[in-house]
Amino acid sequence: MAANNLKHALFCAIVTLIVAYPILGLNLVASGTEIVLEGATTQTVISVLVAAVVVFLFQLFRDNIMALLGQAPALNSLANRQPMEQSKRLKLESTILTLIIIGALFWPFFVSRGSVDLATLVLIYIMLALGLNVVVGLAGLLDLGYVAFYAVGAYTFALLSQYYGVSFWFALPIGALLAATFGLVLGFPVLRLRGDYLAIVTLGFGEIIRILLNNMTSLTGGPNGIGGIPDPTLFGMEFGRRVKEEGNTSFHETFGIAYSSEHKIIFLYLIALVLAVITALVIRRLMRMPVGRAWEALREDEIAARSLGLSRTAVKLSAFTIGAFFAGFAGTVFASKQGFISPESFVFLESAIVLAIVVLGGMGSQLGVILAAIAVTILPELAREFSEYRMLIFGAAMVLMMVWRPQGLMPMRRIHIELEKQE
Amino acid sequence: MSMLVLEDVHTHYGKIEALHGVSVEVKKGEIVSLIGANGAGKTTLLMTVCGNPQATSGRIILEGRDITREPTATIMRSGISIVPEGRRVFSGLTVEENLHMGGFFNTKAEIRKSQDHVYELFPRLKEREHQRAGTMSGGEQQMLAIGRALMSKPHMIILDEPSLGLAPLVIKQIFEIIGHLREEGITVFLVEQNAHQALNLADRGYVLETGKIRLHDTGKNLLANPDVQNAYLGG
Numbered sequence: 001m002a003a004n005n006l007k008h009a010l011f012c013a014i015v016t017l018i019v020a021y022p023i024l025g026l027n028l029v030a031s032g033t034e035i036v037l038e039g040a041t042t043q044t045v046i047s048v049l050v051a052a053v054v055v056f057l058f059q060l061f062r063d064n065i066m067a068l069l070g071q072a073p074a075l076n077s078l079a080n081r082q083p084m085e086q087s088k089r090l091k092l093e094s095t096i097l098t099l100i101i102i103g104a105l106f107w108p109f110f111v112s113r114g115s116v117d118l119a120t121l122v123l124i125y126i127m128l129a130l131g132l133n134v135v136v137g138l139a140g141l142l143d144l145g146y147v148a149f150y151a152v153g154a155y156t157f158a159l160l161s162q163y164y165g166v167s168f169w170f171a172l173p174i175g176a177l178l179a180a181t182f183g184l185v186l187g188f189p190v191l192r193l194r195g196d197y198l199a200i201v202t203l204g205f206g207e208i209i210r211i212l213l214n215n216m217t218s219l220t221g222g223p224n225g226i227g228g229i230p231d232p233t234l235f236g237m238e239f240g241r242r243v244k245e246e247g248n249t250s251f252h253e254t255f256g257i258a259y260s261s262e263h264k265i266i267f268l269y270l271i272a273l274v275l276a277v278i279t280a281l282v283i284r285r286l287m288r289m290p291v292g293r294a295w296e297a298l299r300e301d302e303i304a305a306r307s308l309g310l311s312r313t314a315v316k317l318s319a320f321t322i323g324a325f326f327a328g329f330a331g332t333v334f335a336s337k338q339g340f341i342s343p344e345s346f347v348f349l350e351s352a353i354v355l356a357i358v359v360l361g362g363m364g365s366q367l368g369v370i371l372a373a374i375a376v377t378i379l380p381e382l383a384r385e386f387s388e389y390r391m392l393i394f395g396a397a398m399v400l401m402m403v404w405r406p407q408g409l410m411p412m413r414r415i416h417i418e419l420e421k422q423e
Numbered sequence: 424m425s426m427l428v429l430e431d432v433h434t435h436y437g438k439i440e441a442l443h444g445v446s447v448e449v450k451k452g453e454i455v456s457l458i459g460a461n462g463a464g465k466t467t468l469l470m471t472v473c474g475n476p477q478a479t480s481g482r483i484i485l486e487g488r489d490i491t492r493e494p495t496a497t498i499m500r501s502g503i504s505i506v507p508e509g510r511r512v513f514s515g516l517t518v519e520e521n522l523h524m525g526g527f528f529n530t531k532a533e534i535r536k537s538q539d540h541v542y543e544l545f546p547r548l549k550e551r552e553h554q555r556a557g558t559m560s561g562g563e564q565q566m567l568a569i570g571r572a573l574m575s576k577p578h579m580i581i582l583d584e585p586s587l588g589l590a591p592l593v594i595k596q597i598f599e600i601i602g603h604l605r606e607e608g609i610t611v612f613l614v615e616q617n618a619h620q621a622l623n624l625a626d627r628g629y630v631l632e633t634g635k636i637r638l639h640d641t642g643k644n645l646l647a648n649p650d651v652q653n654a655y656l657g658g
Contacts, residue, residue: 290527297513297524304511306475308527309499309575 009059016052024048069403093367104273108266116262116269118381120337123272124330126373127279129357130366131326134283136355137364137412138292139319140299142199144351145186145206149179149324151346153331155213158226158341168232172332179328180321182209187320191313194302206351214343225342229335231264232271239264272333279326280366286322295319360401362408371409424451425484426579426610427472427503432481434464434471441467443634444481449579454601454611456621456642458655459631465614466508468631469583473505474498486578500528504577508584510568514557518548521556521567525574534574541570544600562593569600579610586617598624618655622646630655 025045027038039045058065108116128150135143156175160166166174190201213220220226231239237251251267252259286292294315297305306312335341353376361372379397383390401409427449434442441464449455459465471478472485474495483491490498499505504525513521522541526534542549545566551559556567565585572580582601586594598620604611615621622628625642630651638645645651 293520293524294527296516297527300513300515301511303507304513305524306495307473307499307505307507307511308525308571309496310527311494311496314496 005060005062009056009062012059013052013056016055017048020048020051021045101273101277105270108269113262113265116265117337118378120265120269120272120333122374122377123269123276124334124337125354125357125377126276126370127272127326127330127333128354129361129369129373130276130279130283131323131330132354133358133361133364133366133369134286134295134326135319135323136358137369138287138299139295139316141190141316141319142195143202143320143323144199144348144355145202145204145209146323146327146354147346147348147351148186148206148209149182149327150331150334150350151209151213151343152179152182152324153328154335154341154345155220155226155331156328157332157335158229159220161230162226162228168230168332168336172329175332176325176328179331180325183320183322183324184317186324187317191316203348203351206348210343210346213346221342223342223344225340225344227340229339229341231339232268232336234267239267268333268337272337275329275333279329280370283322283326284366291315291318356398360398360408362411364412365408365410368408368410368412375409425449426451426453426486427612428482428484429468429472430482430484432468432471432478432483434467434476435479436467436476440479441634442471442478445631445634445636447629447636449610449612451578451610452605452608453626454605454613454624456613456615456618456625456628457631458615458618458621458628458651460654461616462633463631464634465631466583467634469505469581469612469614472498472503472581500575502578503581504572504575504579505581506565506568506572506583506585509587510561510564512556512564512567512571515555517553517555518559518567519552521571522548522574525571527575529575533576537574537576541573544573544603545570562589562596565589565593565597566600569597573604573609577609579612580604581612581614583614584616585613586615586620594620618651619646622651 025040025048027040029036029038108119128146131149132143132146135141135146153175156178157166157168157171160171160174161168186202186205190198193201214222216222217224233239233248234251237254238248239251250259251263294305294310295318297308297310298312298315302312305315334345338345357372357376358369360376361368361370380390380394383393386393405411425448427447429445429447431444431446432442433440433444445464445468447455447457447468457465457468470476472483474490474493474497478491481491482489485498485501485503488501490501513524516524519538522538523534526537529537542552547563548566548570551563556564559567569580569582569585585597585601589597594617601611601613602624613621613625622642622645628638628640628642628645629636630638630645638648638651640648646656
């Protein structure tokens with residue numbers, strides 16, 4: 001065992017050296033017109049060696065370390081407590097959620113502009129993650145191209161406002177419905193696919209949309225993107241200093257208050273909050289309806305679900321369509337918040353992050369997904385002080401999460417539906 | 424009066440023909456057993472009835488209605504239920520939820536009634552009502568799979584290898600239940616490798632060999648048939 005570990009540890013240390021040294025230990029330096037290969041500073045070389053030693057030691061004592069890590073949940077005093085009664089838990093949950101929503105309504109008036117802006121982004125990710133949760137968490141269809149629907153929503157608003165001067169409130173349902181249509185269209189070719197194959201096809205779809213947006217320069221502006229996307233208005237009141245569109249009034253003049261650019265940011269935050277709450281409530285409702293149970297049945301066992309007369313087509317398409325619909329929602333808000341969008345915003349990494357949120361939160365669990373969305377969006381911001389290492393910290397946090405809680409932050413507790421007793 | 428009729432049914436997987444013109448008839452209220460070796464096409468025959476894959480030629484008639492070209496979902500909602508091979512219960516769902524999935528297209532009142540009926544047939548399931556199906560024994564899962572199929576109040580139930588991987592005592596129980604279903608007026612189409620018990624229980628039996636019906640007789644006669652004894656009953 002020990003000898004086996006030693007061999008393995010040596011191998012790992014050597015791999016570390018092979019990988020790390022050329023990347024960190026060699027620098028290309030421009031001297032005049034030529035590029036010269038230079039060794040890095042002694043400090044870097046030492047760091048690489050130290051890293052190799054750390055890898056060696058970790059692999060040598062891996063069994064012990066992993067056993068220690070495995071005991072970590074035992075330190076968690078909450079882990080073994082009795083679960084609360086169903087009715088009590090539901091009451092507590094809804095009270096806490098109501099308090100959080102009320103708190104979230106008033107919170108932006110007391111904090112800095114940057115925090116509100118970040119919170120809006122968090123809410124957009126919550127919408128995206130809740131939507132993807134339907135597809136991946138509930139229906140069990142691995143979708144790696146989810147960002148495509150987000151892009152459809154965002155570009156719908158951007159293009160409609162650019163060519164037809166459509167306002168945010170009209171574009172919101174149109175964007176969501178168009179994204180849902182794309183979800184339906186993508187759904188058809190992938191009906192027969194599952195697992196890995198489905199993932200690859202959806203990945204391709206995500207890229208197709210992005211590349212299309214990039215290359216249809218005449219329509220979408222290509223890589224230059226689309227700017228000047230208008231802000232949402234409140235019953236025809238604009239939030240800018242001066243009214244841009246005729247017939248509108250401005251918010252600060254109507255209410256006779258001094259102009260502040262914060263109004264707009266807070267207003268956007270509140271819109272995102274309301275939409276995120278709507279998303280959560282609608283999906284929660286759907287989960288309790290027959291269609292929600294059909295998604296779960298299909299995830300659990302496709303053949304059994306079909307043997308009960310469920311139509312695979314209808315169940316899969318409904319999951320894709322509803323998931324895409326909320327991505328379209330999120331996309332419209334995103335376009336309005338940024339004021340400028342380009343294909344750069346809709347790369348594969350976005351899909352991966354949203355998927356990571358769903359997995360980290362616990363597939364199918366709404367509260368878990370919301371918490372994970374907050375964590376995943378805020379963590380890189382908090383780690384900004386570590387500048388270039390922040391993605392590293394982010395990655396490490398994810399790995400640790402998966403070791404400690406492989407089921408996600410809050411694994412899905414299935415909603416138990418009982419038939420009312422009949423006397 | 425026929426419940427289910429297959430007339431000269433051919434089924435293909437891609438270019439390979441798996442069923443070479445099979446004709447089977449199941450009358451109302453009967454138990455009909457289909458026996459055959461591994462790879463004879465038993466499961467293919469059942470799947471063809473369910474429309475997945477669809478028959479390439481021939482006709483399938485369920486209660487006087489041609490279902491040959493109908494999609495699986497429609498067929499499975501028209502008074503026919505299948506207990507798939509290997510049970511296939513929803514392992515993450517509780518027993519009760521599994522049963523409710525079985526009555527997906529029925530009203531709540533109907534579900535409640537069928538559920539009580541299933542618990543009467545299988546008191547064991549009532550005890551395990553809130554347990555996750557995946558944590559139960561094979562026999563209990565088989566009971567659940569049959570119970571789930573009964574939830575839609577079918578006129579006919581198809582069982583694909585219900586004795587697969589079960590202890591002899593449990594198999595006996597399952598076959599007793601199948602006999603009981605006939606008394607309730609449900610037509611049973613049973614596919615089995617366990618030829619002895621299947622033929623013993625059946626009113627009539629079919630022997631399927633390499634995609635063709637080789638023999639067709641009453642259950643008792645087939646049991647006594649020397650060819651069947653040699654091939655399927657261990658001589």
